[in-house]
Structure formats: C-alpha cells, structure tokens
Amino acid sequence: MHLIIAEKNISANRIAQILAGNEKVRAVKEGGVSTYSFDTKTVVGLKGHVVEVDFEPGYTNWRSKVHTPRTLIDAGTVKKPTEKKIVNLIQKLAKKADLVTIATDYDTEGELIGKEAYELVRAVNPSVRINRARFSAITPAEIRSAFESPTDLDFALAAAGEARQMVDLMWGASLTRFISLAARRGGRNILSVGRVQSPTLAMIVNREREIENFVPQTYWMLSLMTEKDEQPMEARHTAGRFTDHEAALAAEAGTKEPLVVTDVKEGQKNDRAPAPFDTTTFIVAASRLGLSAANAMRLAEDLYMNGYISYPRTDNTVYPKSLNLNGILETLRGGVFDADVAWVRQHRRPVPTRGKKESTDHPPIHPTGAATREALGQDRWKVYELIVRRFLATLSPDATWATVRCTFDASGEPYAATGSRLLSAGWRRVYPYSEAKEKILPVLTAGERLPIRSVNLEEKQTQPPPRYSQSRLIQVMEEHGLGTKSTRHEVIGKLISRRYVEGNPLRPTLVGRAVTDALDNHAATITEPEMTRTLEEHMQLIKQRERSREDVVTESRGMLHRVFDKLEAHEEEIGEEIMEQTAEEHTVGPCPVCGHDLRIRHIGISQFIGCTGYPECRFNISLPGSTWGRAIRLDETCEEHGLSHVRLIRKGSRPWTIGCPLCSHIESNIEALRMMPSMTDDLMQRLHAHHIYTVSEIAGMQPPDLSGVIGVDTGEAGQLIREAGDALEVLRRRSELKKFIRKVIPPRRGRSHAKITRNLLEQGIGDIRALSQADPAVLKKAGIGDAGATELLEAARGLCNERALREAGVPAVSLKKYQAGGVASPDDLCYLPIPYLSSKTGINPETVHKHVDLVCSHLGRPTPAKITKAVLERGRKELLAIPGIGEATVQRLYLAGIYDTATLREADPEKVSSITGIAEARLHDYIGHLK
Numbered sequence: 001m002h003l004i005i006a007e008k009n010i011s012a013n014r015i016a017q018i019l020a021g022n023e024k025v026r027a028v029k030e031g032g033v034s035t036y037s038f039d040t041k042t043v044v045g046l047k048g049h050v051v052e053v054d055f056e057p058g059y060t061n062w063r064s065k066v067h068t069p070r071t072l073i074d075a076g077t078v079k080k081p082t083e084k085k086i087v088n089l090i091q092k093l094a095k096k097a098d099l100v101t102i103a104t105d106y107d108t109e110g111e112l113i114g115k116e117a118y119e120l121v122r123a124v125n126p127s128v129r130i131n132r133a134r135f136s137a138i139t140p141a142e143i144r145s146a147f148e149s150p151t152d153l154d155f156a157l158a159a160a161g162e163a164r165q166m167v168d169l170m171w172g173a174s175l176t177r178f179i180s181l182a183a184r185r186g187g188r189n190i191l192s193v194g195r196v197q198s199p200t201l202a203m204i205v206n207r208e209r210e211i212e213n214f215v216p217q218t219y220w221m222l223s224l225m226t227e228k229d230e231q232p233m234e235a236r237h238t239a240g241r242f243t244d245h246e247a248a249l250a251a252e253a254g255t256k257e258p259l260v261v262t263d264v265k266e267g268q269k270n271d272r273a274p275a276p277f278d279t280t281t282f283i284v285a286a287s288r289l290g291l292s293a294a295n296a297m298r299l300a301e302d303l304y305m306n307g308y309i310s311y312p313r314t315d316n317t318v319y320p321k322s323l324n325l326n327g328i329l330e331t332l333r334g335g336v337f338d339a340d341v342a343w344v345r346q347h348r349r350p351v352p353t354r355g356k357k358e359s360t361d362h363p364p365i366h367p368t369g370a371a372t373r374e375a376l377g378q379d380r381w382k383v384y385e386l387i388v389r390r391f392l393a394t395l396s397p398d399a400t401w402a403t404v405r406c407t408f409d410a411s412g413e414p415y416a417a418t419g420s421r422l423l424s425a426g427w428r429r430v431y432p433y434s435e436a437k438e439k440i441l442p443v444l445t446a447g448e449r450l451p452i453r454s455v456n457l458e459e460k461q462t463q464p465p466p467r468y469s470q471s472r473l474i475q476v477m478e479e480h481g482l483g484t485k486s487t488r489h490e491v492i493g494k495l496i497s498r499r500y501v502e503g504n505p506l507r508p509t510l511v512g513r514a515v516t517d518a519l520d521n522h523a524a525t526i527t528e529p530e531m532t533r534t535l536e537e538h539m540q541l542i543k544q545r546e547r548s549r550e551d552v553v554t555e556s557r558g559m560l561h562r563v564f565d566k567l568e569a570h571e572e573e574i575g576e577e578i579m580e581q582t583a584e585e586h587t588v589g590p591c592p593v594c595g596h597d598l599r600i601r602h603i604g605i606s607q608f609i610g611c612t613g614y615p616e617c618r619f620n621i622s623l624p625g626s627t628w629g630r631a632i633r634l635d636e637t638c639e640e641h642g643l644s645h646v647r648l649i650r651k652g653s654r655p656w657t658i659g660c661p662l663c664s665h666i667e668s669n670i671e672a673l674r675m676m677p678s679m680t681d682d683l684m685q686r687l688h689a690h691h692i693y694t695v696s697e698i699a700g701m702q703p704p705d706l707s708g709v710i711g712v713d714t715g716e717a718g719q720l721i722r723e724a725g726d727a728l729e730v731l732r733r734r735s736e737l738k739k740f741i742r743k744v745i746p747p748r749r750g751r752s753h754a755k756i757t758r759n760l761l762e763q764g765i766g767d768i769r770a771l772s773q774a775d776p777a778v779l780k781k782a783g784i785g786d787a788g789a790t791e792l793l794e795a796a797r798g799l800c801n802e803r804a805l806r807e808a809g810v811p812a813v814s815l816k817k818y819q820a821g822g823v824a825s826p827d828d829l830c831y832l833p834i835p836y837l838s839s840k841t842g843i844n845p846e847t848v849h850k851h852v853d854l855v856c857s858h859l860g861r862p863t864p865a866k867i868t869k870a871v872l873e874r875g876r877k878e879l880l881a882i883p884g885i886g887e888a889t890v891q892r893l894y895l896a897g898i899y900d901t902a903t904l905r906e907a908d909p910e911k912v913s914s915i916t917g918i919a920e921a922r923l924h925d926y927i928g929h930l931k
C-alpha cells in the first residue's frame with residue numbers, strides 16, 4: 001500500500017482526485033478521520049501540526065520555587081500528539097505501507113510538519129521507504145509532476161523550523177511567566193511576551209510615542225487661480241512650503257498681473273506595470289479592498305487548497321522560467337476574464353514584470369484554475385479576482401502618460417503648474433485597483449499673458465507620522481526581518497487578541513505600552529528587532545547546513561540567560577512599573593460622591609465598579625458577573641457623569657455594551673424605586689442629586705440621615721425607609737423565584753427564564769409561595785410545558801412546606817425524618833394522629849407531640865393531646881391481641897387515631913373504614929371481640 005500524507009484534509013482530497021485520474025476515489029472515515037483511496041494508494045490529511053512541543057512534566061506550576069521562569073530556558077522538551085485520532089490512523093496505516101509519500105506544503109513549516117509525520121511513520125515501521133513530493137500549487141500538472149519525480153525530506157529545512165519552534169517556546173514561556181508574575185497577573189490577564197511579538201509591539205508603541213511627541217510646524221502654501229478659454233487652472237508658487245510667514249505675505253503681495261507664461265515643457269512618462277505578488281504585496285493590495293491581513297491570508301489559503309491559486313506564502317516576486325504563463329492564460333480563457341485575457345495576449349509585453357526579490361522555493365502568487373463568482377462567494381472571489389488581475393497586469397505593457405509643466409511669472413513671483421494625460425492605459429486596463437488621475441491643462445504657449453483671478457495663501461501644519469495599518473506594519477516587519485511571510489499576519493492577530501493593540505490603524509493599549517516600556521527599560525534585547533533578525537539569519541544557515549540546530553538553540557539560550565540576569569535583578573521595579581501604568585486601564589472616572597477614582601474590580605467571577613476612596617466612600621455600582629463577559633473600559637465617556645463607558649467581552653460571543661455604568665445603574669434601579677408607594681419624580685430627583693440610586697441604599701439609612709439629605713421630616717423618612725425595605729423584600733423574593741425556576745427547569749433553547757419570570761410576574765406570581773399555590777393553567781400560559789409545570793409546582797410546594805416547618809421551629813434533623821416518612825406539610829403535622837406520625841417516622845411520640853404543638857401554635861390551631869411512648873406501646877399490644885389484627889392493620893388504625901382498645905371501642909366503624917380502607921364488617925368484628 002502506498003500511503004500519501006497531505007498537510008490538510010481538503011488538500012488530501014484534491015491530491016487523491018488528481019492522482020486517481022478517471023478512477024473513482026473511495027472516501028472512507030476511519031476512526032473519525034477521512035481517508036481517500038484508489039488503486040493501492042491511500043491519501044490522509046493532517047491538520048497542520050499534529051504534535052506539539054512542550055516542556056517535560058513538572059513545569060506547570062508558575063509559582064514553583066524550584067522551577068522558576070528562568071529554569072524553562074534549559075528545561076527538556078517532549079513532543080505530544082495534539083490530534084490523537086490522526087496520529088493513530090497514520091501509524092495504523094504506516095504499519096501496512098510499503099511506500100510513504102510526504103506531500104505537505106513546501107516551505108519551512110511544511111517541511112517540519114512533514115518531518116513530524118516522518119517520525120510518526122518511522123516509530124512503527126522503521127524500514128518503509130519514505131519520500132517527499134514538492135509542489136507550489138494543487139493543480140493536476142504540478143501534482144502529477146511532483147509525484148512522478150519525488151525527492152527526499154529536507155531535514156535541514158525541517159531543522160530550521162524546529163530551531164525556531166524551540167527558541168519561540170523558551171523565550172515565550174519563560175518571559176511570559178516572569179513578566180506576569182512580576183506584575184502579579186494570572187489567569188486570563190497574563191502578560192504574554194514573544195520573540196517576534198514583543199519587537200513588533202514595540203514598533204507600534206514607538207510610533208505612538210512619536211505621534212504624541214510630535215510638535216506641529218506651521219507653514220504656508222501660496223497659489224493663484226487663472227484661466228484660459230474659460231477653463232480655470234491653478235498654479236503654485238515654486239517656493240513650495242513657506243516656513244516664514246513674512247516671506248509668504250511678501251510673495252502674496254508681490255503676486256500681480258501680468259501673469260506671463262515663461263516656459264512650457266512637454267514630456268512622456270512611463271507608468272510601469274506592477275510586479276508579481278509575493279505575500280506582503282498581496283496583503284497590502286488586499287487591504288485596499290478592505291480585508292485584514294489575517295482575513296486575506298485565510299481566503300488565499302482556502303483558494304490554494306482548492307486549486308484556484310498557487311501557494312500564497314512566498315517571498316518570490318519573479319516568475320521562474322519553468323512557469324507556464326501561456327498555460328495559465330489558457331486556463332483563464334472563456335470565463336469572466338475572457339476579454340481581458342484576449343487583450344493581454346494581443347498586447348503582451350515581451351518579458352513579464354519582475355520584483356526585487358527572487359527565491360527558488362515557490363513562484364509568485366498566481367492563478368492556477370478558472371473559477372466563477374457563484375462558486376467562490378463574494379470574499380473569496382474578491383481575492384481570486386485580485387490575483388487574476390495582478391497576474392494579467394504583470395504580462396501587460398506599461399501605461400504611458402503625456403506630461404506638461406508650465407512656469408509663470410507674476411510680476412517677479414515664480415509659479416508653476418503640471419498636467420498629465422493618459423496616452424495608453426496599458427496594464428491599467430486589466431488592473432483597475434488604482435485610479436489613473438488625469439489633470440488636463442489648457443494649451444499654453446510661452447510669452448502668453450493670463451489674468452489672475454485670485455491669490456490664495458493657505459496656512460497649514462505639518463502632520464505627525466501616521467499610525468501603522470496592518471498591511472503597512474507587515475511591510476515594516478519585513479524590512480526589519482521580523483517574522484516570516486507565514487507568521488507576520490498571525491503575530492498581529494495575537495497582539496490584537498491579547499489586547500496589546502486595538503483599532504485600525506493600530507494603536508497600543510495601556511497594557512501594551514506598559515509591558516513594552518518595562519521591557520525597554522530593563523531588557524531592551526526583547527523589544528529590539530536585532531535578536532529576532534539574528535535568529536532568522538541563523539535559520540538560513542541551518543537550511544544551508546552551515547550551522548546545526550543544537551548550536552543555534554544553545555546560542556539563543558545563552559542570550560536569554562543574559563536577559564534574565566537583567567530582569568531578575570529588577571523584578572520588583574518591573575512589576576511596579578507595569579502595575580502603576582495599567583491601573584489606569586481599569587479607572588472609569590471620578591466617583592460622583594467623593595471625587596476619587598472609580599475602578600473596575602474583578603473578584604473571582606464577580607465584578608463591580610468600586611470607589612478608590614473605600615472604606616471612607618462606599619459608593620459602588622454592580623455589574624453582571626463575568627460569566628456574561630469581562631468588564632473593560634471603552635474610550636467613550638458619558639457627558640453627564642464623565643465616566644468611561646463599559647463593555648462586557650466574552651470569547652466567542654457578541655460583546656455586551658453597558659455604556660455609562662452610572663447611567664445604566666440609575667436606569668436599572670428606577671423600577672425598584674417606583675415600587676415604593678410614596679415615591680414621586682421629585683423625590684427621585686432629590687435622591688439622585690445626592691447619589692442615592694437604589695432601594696437598598698435607602699433601606700440601609702437611618703431616618704435622621706435620610707431626612708437631612710432630602711429635606712423631609714423624620715416621620716416621612718422613616719416611612720420611606722420602611723417602604724424601601726418592603727420593596728427590597730419583594731425584589732429579594734423575585735430573584736429567589738428566578739433562581740428557583742432556573743434550578744428546577746433547566747435552560748433550553750428557545751425557553752428564556754427571564755421571559756418565564758416576567759410572564760409569571762404579570763400573573764401576580766412574584767415569589768415561591770405564590771408559585772406553590774398557582775393554578776397549573778397559569779404556569780402553562782407563562783410558557784412552561786405540562787411536565788415542567790407539574791414539576792415546578794411540586795418543587796415549590798415542597799420548598800414552602802419545608803420552610804413553614806422550619807419557621808415553626810421543627811429541627812432540621814427531624815424535618816428529614818418527616819420528609820422520609822412522607823409527611824411534608826404543616827397541615828400533615830396538624831391533622832395526622834400522633835401515633836401515625838410516630839410510627840411512620842420513627843420519632844418518639846412525645847417528641848412528635850412537641851413538634852405538632854410548635855406547628856399548631858404557629859398556625860393558630862389547637863394542639864391534640866399528648867401520648868407517651870409507654871401508652872402507645874401498651875395500646876399496640878392490646879390491639880395485636882385481638883384476633884385478625886396484625887402489624888399492618890395497627891398501622892392503618894393509627895391513621896384513624898385508634899391506638900388502643902379504648903379508642904377502638906369508641907370508634908365509628910363507618911368513618912374508620914373510610915379513612916383506613918378496612919372493611920366495616922371486620923371493624924365490627926374487632927369491636928365485638930372487645931365486648
């Protein structure tokens with residue numbers, strides 16, 4: 001069997017279809033993994049890496065005294081499977097294989113993934129032949145030729161990938177731990193540090209600092225408006241920017257008619273067709289279409305996997321000789337691009353354009369298959385069309401422009417105007433992504449005199465450098481040797497998801513700045529591109545077999561140890577610097593009561609906004625628990641309260657924007673305040689003016705204090721406080737009801753507990769007691785099904801009974817025994833005879849009497865007479881002595897209050913029969929025996 005291992009499932013499927021030709025491919029799932037078989041071949045897809053490198057066991061405890069962050073530098077590593085099902089299947093198939101072909105992507109990462117597969121195969125089959133198929137596009141031609149002439153795995157290339165993996169792991173893990181511990185951050189708030197990530201973040205932070213420190217300079221631009229044949233035209237003073245206001249004013253004053261044309265120079269300009277796409281130029285072009293770097297790459301990979309374009313991770317901007325350009329044009333014929341292809345064929349430039357970078361692994365990104373908008377969907381089509389049009393442009397002639405530059409003299413002040421006209425559109429015909437802006441000047445001749453319609457002096461200011469857009473940042477990363485074509489967009493994605501940067505263009509958050517500053521101050525190696533660039537160079541040397549992986553990793557270890565020497569010496573300072581700078585990220589604004597800062601606090605899963613003036617100031621605003629999302633501060637502020645807006649964010653769900661926390665706090669408490677019968681609008685306003693927003697605040701006050709605050713007499717204040725207490729109690733019961741319902745009927749799709757509770761409230765059911773007495777029909781109306789209604793009623797009754805018994809004073813231990821004996825309600829205790837209760841529960845009759853007495857007096861009912869254990873025992877023996885009466889009958893007689901011969905004698909057989917179910921005739925017999 002010939003086993004073929006592809007990088008992903010989708011490429012496995014395509015490779016199988018291509019290699020099978022006319023033969024049918026059998027797609028079978030084995031152990032949850034798809035396989036594609038034909039002939040004697042089976043193709044299986046990985047999921048990229050199916051194993052991961054991690055530290056040996058023993059390093060998981062961050063706070064370990066033995067395994068400090070620094071020890072991670074020299075810690076041993078192990079490879080662990082991350083995709084067990086795939087690993088198992090590969091090994092199962094490898095045992096049966098007589099040939100294995102690795103067909104992963106052709107680059108460092110792909111080679112490393114291939115080597116991982118190689119090791120999995122070797123572990124179970126040490127002798128099988130393993131070769132490697134290399135291709136840059138998943139197209140029939142490329143795939144067939146790759147499989148016709150397979151090569152060997154390039155262990156040097158894979159080793160370069162491994163070296164990077166190792167170095168990234170030890171730098172990232174050790175520094176992340178160190179910095180997080182120093183700043184006392186854990187859980188979801190850890191501060192991640194990374195080999196490529198940190199210098200990239202530093203570039204964004206430095207740019208922000210440049211912008212902040214930028215001092216704008218004022219300058220002046222002078223222009224005039226003239227016209228010829230009623231066509232207006234603008235000319236600019238040749239001095240350009242005037243930095244001296246006096247000089248600008250003098251030039252303005254000196255600009256007078258006659259305006260004489262001094263020179264007209266005509267020329268031609270070549271507008272070169274663009275070079276083929278590498279990853280970076282592709283990302284830049286895609287960003288103009290509104291696609292983020294990560295999105296553009298995701299779409300491009302998808303197109304590659306499905307055979308529409310070549311491998312999108314490439315540094316090459318020169319088409320290799322072997323690339324069949326005519327073949328590609330042929331592929332694109334007949335579809336949407338038919339007219340463009342025909343035009344390009346007719347006007348084809350002799351040699352395609354080429355960029356500055358040339359490498360041999362992959363060709364520049366180009367189309368490899370025809371597609372339709374319908375088949376691809378909007379976004380994928382956008383990317384595909386861009387790549388097709390770019391390809392066509394690289395084969396098209398340059399565009400040419402006619403240019404003209406006119407100079408003027410306005411009584412001694414020199415002016416100039418330039419114009420341009422497109423002579424031939426060339427490549428612009430097929431690549432309409434950048435607009436060709438023409439500027440047509442009227443026909444002028446030297447010596448001609450023109451009128452001056454106006455003279456304009458404009459005051460302007462120099463602008464700070466712009467923030468980086470994602471695509472610009474990727475270009476700059478490339479210039480600095482940070483990351484690779486495959487990783488740059490991922491690094492930016494990480495900075496965003498770790499909340500180090502935000503917005504587009506990108507700007508650093510407070511945390512991003514704090515971490516960068518701390519590292520900059522104490523171990524600049526981490527934030528400077530130097531170290532990372534060195535590693536990239538070393539990786540190149542590994543690929544060329546000039547250095548070994550071990551050698552490079554060891555050198556990096558040494559570098560990291562030196563970094564730790566500095567960090568450990570300043571651990572406390574680093575922690576304090578970060579904590580001090582990031583305190584602000586939680587500060588929402590001034591406390592309305594005392595003016596200290598209000599800050600978002602997280603304690604376990606609960607979160608709230610508290611005053612830093614605590615405990616003197618107790619003002620606080622509650623927030624929904626962090627299961628709804630973690631509260632963060634936004635940039636917008638409330639005009640009324642001067643507080644930053646707050647949002648709850650949770651991975652994988654839409655953020656919940658609360659807005660101004662105080663506005664929201666006030667809003668959500670108004671309903672409760674209105675529950676107080678004496679509440680008026682005026683009163684509410686006065687309370688708000690004194691920062692009293694909730695019923696619980698009022699309920700917790702003393703009448704003199706409240707009266708002092710809102711100017712009512714203490715009697716009224718007392719009344720308000722009582723009403724607030726009542727409202728609080730109603731709310732407490734409501735929330736208890738809500739929790740109770742949630743507990744009894746579990747949440748389900750389409751059944752909202754909030755809605756059920758609201759409906760019940762409308763039906764006047766506001767607490768568990770009301771629920772226990774509710775009509776089942778009402779519950780159904782509230783949106784609870786039949787089964788749910790019954791269950792809910794029973795549970796509510798049970799809970800109410802239990803509470804009533806407990807309130808009456810029945811101890812918890814006995815309560816359990818009553819419940820176990822089927823005695824659930826206070827009524828049961830009041831009305832069931834004591835002998836019955838005692839025998840059912842095993843509780844001493846005297847104790848039962850004590851409980852019955854408690855419950856009856858609680859309910860205002862008469863207590864039945866006491867019965868002692870001795871009396872009960874004697875009675876039982878008397879009854880058992882009567883022929884025909886056994887234990888079971890005694891128990892039943894207890895239910896009718898009969899517990900000895902005396903009570904039996906006095907009983908009314910008809911009544912006893914109806915209670916106990918014992919036939920009347922038999923009862924007559926028993927009584928007869930006694931006579």
Ligand SMILES: [Zn+2]
Pocket residue numbers: 591592593594595596611612613614617618619
């Ligand atoms: Zn305060």
Ligand SMILES: [Zn+2]
Pocket residue numbers: 638639640641642643660661662663664
């Ligand atoms: Zn507000």
